[in-house]
Amino acid sequence: MNAPDRYERFVVPEGVKKVSYERDTKIMNAATFTVEREDHTIGNIVRMQLHRDDSVLFAGYKLPHPLQYKILLRIQTTSQSSPMQAYNQAINDLDKELDHLKNQFEGELAKHTRDY
Amino acid sequence: MEGASYQRFPRVKIREVKDDYMKFELRDTDASIANALRRIMIAEVPTIAIDLVEIEVNSSVLNDEFISHRLGLIPLTSERAMSMRFSRDCDACDGDGQCEYCSVEFYLRVKCLSDQTLDVTSKDLLSSDHTVVPVDYSDASSGFDNSTNKGIIIVKLRRGQELRLRAIARKGIGKDHAKWSPAATVTFMYEPEIYINEDMMETLSLEEKKELVESSPTKVFDIDPENKQVIVVDPEAYTYDDEVLKKAEAMGKPGLVEIHAKEDSFIFTVETTGAVKASQLVLNAIDVLKQKLDAVRLSDDTVEADDQFGELGAHMRGG
Ligand SMILES: [Zn+2]
Numbered sequence: 001m002n003a004p005d006r007y008e009r010f011v012v013p014e015g016v017k018k019v020s021y022e023r024d025t026k027i028m029n030a031a032t033f034t035v036e037r038e039d040h041t042i043g044n045i046v047r048m049q050l051h052r053d054d055s056v057l058f059a060g061y062k063l064p065h066p067l068q069y070k071i072l073l074r075i076q077t078t079s080q081s082s083p084m085q086a087y088n089q090a091i092n093d094l095d096k097e098l099d100h101l102k103n104q105f106e107g108e109l110a111k112h113t114r115d116y
Numbered sequence: 117m118e119g120a121s122y123q124r125f126p127r128v129k130i131r132e133v134k135d136d137y138m139k140f141e142l143r144d145t146d147a148s149i150a151n152a153l154r155r156i157m158i159a160e161v162p163t164i165a166i167d168l169v170e171i172e173v174n175s176s177v178l179n180d181e182f183i184s185h186r187l188g189l190i191p192l193t194s195e196r197a198m199s200m201r202f203s204r205d206c207d208a209c210d211g212d213g214q215c216e217y218c219s220v221e222f223y224l225r226v227k228c229l230s231d232q233t234l235d236v237t238s239k240d241l242l243s244s245d246h247t248v249v250p251v252d253y254s255d256a257s258s259g260f261d262n263s264t265n266k267g268i269i270i271v272k273l274r275r276g277q278e279l280r281l282r283a284i285a286r287k288g289i290g291k292d293h294a295k296w297s298p299a300a301t302v303t304f305m306y307e308p309e310i311y312i313n314e315d316m317m318e319t320l321s322l323e324e325k326k327e328l329v330e331s332s333p334t335k336v337f338d339i340d341p342e343n344k345q346v347i348v349v350d351p352e353a354y355t356y357d358d359e360v361l362k363k364a365e366a367m368g369k370p371g372l373v374e375i376h377a378k379e380d381s382f383i384f385t386v387e388t389t390g391a392v393k394a395s396q397l398v399l400n401a402i403d404v405l406k407q408k409l410d411a412v413r414l415s416d417d418t419v420e421a422d423d424q425f426g427e428l429g430a431h432m433r434g435g
Contacts, residue, residue, distance in 0.1 A: 006292050011204065018411060021418050035412050041152045041160070042408055048148035052122040084414065084422065085119055093123040095409050097145070102402045104128040108140070109395050112133050 009069050012037050021084065030058070030076035031083035039063055043071040049090040055081035136300075138394040141307070142382045150304050150382045156401040157302045159290040160408075162202075163194035163391040164220060164248050166295075168213070168284040175278050176236075176271045186270050187283055188295045190238045191251040191389040192220075198400055200287045214284055220248040222283040228273035236279055238267035248285060251390035298397055300387040306377035308354045310336070316372050317346055324367060331363035352383060 012018055024030035043061035050059035058076040075083040126145040169184040203213030221244040228234035238250035290297030325346050329337045334353040364372035386394045
């Protein structure tokens with residue numbers, strides 16, 4: 001009866017920002033990113049990519065509640081970088097990794113479909 | 117300021133490809149990427165499925181909603197889905213979800229006129245679009261007689277019973293409803309690395325070696341018939357059950373066998389419902405993940421707002 005609509009899980013409501021950013025008021029170079037209508041799929045890959053970044057001191061995400069369709073991503077960096085810079089870098093690196101993966105996969109597939 | 121790149125360069129090796137099944141190795145990346153691809157294949161790669169049913173006549177033994185539910189679950193060929201519009205984003209029909217850009221129309225009109233029970237199947241669904249039709253599961257290579265393959269049974273009719281309806285199929289994702297999931301199963305496992313301490317193995321009698329080999333519930337090890345040595349015949353049969361390790365321990369030989377999961381190597385198996393080809397499902401998953409990443413990029417106004425905040429902050433700090 002009062003269950004939320006299924007599309008609530010992946011459609012960003014009008015007037016709501018997909019990603020919002022909030023600086024930490026107490027810790028230098030720390031911030032929380034709120035990503036609307038995303039889950040572990042995005043949260044975990046971004047977190048793991050941030051862990052590869054030497055200037056990142058902390059990166060973690062949480063899905064606060066299964067019926068709150070958003071994730072919180074917290075990043076703290078050294079003074080050499082900033083949370084925003086690290087976040088952008090992580091997304092760029094992941095994007096390039098997927099481009100590479102797609103090329104690899106297509107190349108392999110061409111080899112296999114030739115003799116198939 | 118541009119930071120250093122920490123990009124990875126994954127490698128792929130395909131072992132087997134069939135229309136609705138494939139097996140491949142993914143290397144030089146981590147579990148987060150492997151799992152993201154798996155999750156997306158199951159829940160976020162779009163397909164087309166029946167979403168609205170208008171029943172004109174139904175004198176069958178199944179009620180209207182029961183039949184509607186069954187129709188929704190029939191896999192439809194969905195190569196077009198990636199380039200199709202979601203009804204909710206369609207401007208052409210303004211949310212109606214019944215125009216040619218965001219929907220496909222089906223008709224089903226069957227009546228039983230004989231004493232023989234009539235099977236109503238997915239093959240009786242008439243599509244308005246020849247690219248979106250119920251998946252054909254008759255396989256020439258399966259060896260079964262194709263003439264008896266009638267598709268997926270929807271309902272059975274006796275003499276005089278009739279089913280007449282119109283159905284609208286729409287694009288959707290598995291996250292919305294499982295009927296839109298193109299995946300039958302998608303799994304990945306860490307590639308195991310099995311090391312046998314040969315010196316220690318030499319101290320075992322043939323009987324003990326056999327016991328060790330038998331201790332694994334899956335056939336990972338065997339005894340070489342030539343030199344009676346324990347060999348690894350199928351490392352991937354290992355289910356990370358620890359049984360051989362416990363056995364070695366119990367025999368008082370810890371370290372006899374060591375097994376590690378390689379943290380950057382994965383073996384994927386992908387099976388689809390037939391809505392899209394298995395290989396296409398993987399490629400679509402990569403595209404969907406790229407689109408998702410693009411959607412979570414920071415917008416310019418967020419960056420600007422922070423720049424101002426930064427100046428203000430510096431000002432307040434006396435900078
Ligand atoms: Zn439309």
